[in-house]
Amino acid sequence: MNIQQNLKHILDSIPKTVTLVAVSKTKPNSDIMEAYKAGQRDFGENKIQDMADKADALPKDIRWHMIGHVQRNKVKYMAEFVHLIHGVDSLKLLKEINKQAKKHDRIIDCLLQIKIAKEDSKFGMAATEAKDILQSEAFLELENVRVVGVMGMATFTDDENQVKNEFDRLKSIFDTLKNQNPEFKTISMGMSGDYPIAIESGSNMIRVGSSIFGARNY
Numbered sequence: 417m418n419i420q421q422n423l424k425h426i427l428d429s430i431p432k433t434v435t436l437v438a439v440s441k442t443k444p445n446s447d448i449m450e451a452y453k454a455g456q457r458d459f460g461e462n463k464i465q466d467m468a469d470k471a472d473a474l475p476k477d478i479r480w481h482m483i484g485h486v487q488r489n490k491v492k493y494m495a496e497f498v499h500l501i502h503g504v505d506s507l508k509l510l511k512e513i514n515k516q517a518k519k520h521d522r523i524i525d526c527l528l529q530i531k532i533a534k535e536d537s538k539f540g541m542a543a544t545e546a547k548d549i550l551q552s553e554a555f556l557e558l559e560n561v562r563v564v565g566v567m568g569m570a571t572f573t574d575d576e577n578q579v580k581n582e583f584d585r586l587k588s589i590f591d592t593l594k595n596q597n598p599e600f601k602t603i604s605m606g607m608s609g610d611y612p613i614a615i616e617s618g619s620n621m622i623r624v625g626s627s628i629f630g631a632r633n634y
């Protein structure tokens with residue numbers, strides 16, 4: 417199947433209320449344009465420099481999602497155009513995003529990355545840490561960032577029960593935080609291997625790469 421067929425196949429199988437972020441990391445602009453021509457507008461990258469280069473070259477109505485780990489010293493390269501930063505894992509990073517957003521007179525939407533997987537390699541904070549940040553004076557002073565939800569990655573395993581449990585946990589963390597934060601609306605969970613389970617658990621934003629663009633060659 418080609419990119420446009422893959423895209424259609426996924427869109428036909430998910431509820432309209434779920435946003436599909438097409439993860440185009442390592443893929444050439446021509447692949448992104450294939451998806452764009454089929455109507456796709458949300459794209460995800462995990463390296464700020466790559467995303468900036470692509471944003472520069474491609475149509476301006478693309479919504480760029482930063483889904484990777486964010487280094488503070490690189491926030492400035494995406495502050496002007498990024499649509500949503502999924503992987504925010506500290507107050508320090510929020511402060512830097514706020515500072516750079518201010519320079520462009522924008523408010524940048526962010527998701528707090530919560531660690532739900534058992535693997536140590538996965539980034540993210542504990543639910544209690546997210547709650548503390550959202551209630552802190554320092555956070556409430558930030559006028560140019562808006563935290564609109566959470567993001568998480570399940571353990572890479574064939575054990576579907578474990579994956580389901582981890583996604584259920586993130587959904588319940590989202591629900592709890594939403595009680596105190598009316599701006600909460602987005603729960604970003606689910607990738608090529610597990611997005612149907614994530615949607616079952618209440619995901620409304622999935623990040624899918626290889627099922628659309630094929631395997632990545634690094």
Ligand SMILES: *Cc1c(COP(=O)(O)O)cnc(C)c1O
Pocket residue numbers: 439441462483484569606607608609623624625626627
């Ligand atoms: C690469 C990546 C994805 C997409 O992975 P696929 O398995 O190719 O769908 C989703 N989320 C994050 C954070 C990623 O780094």
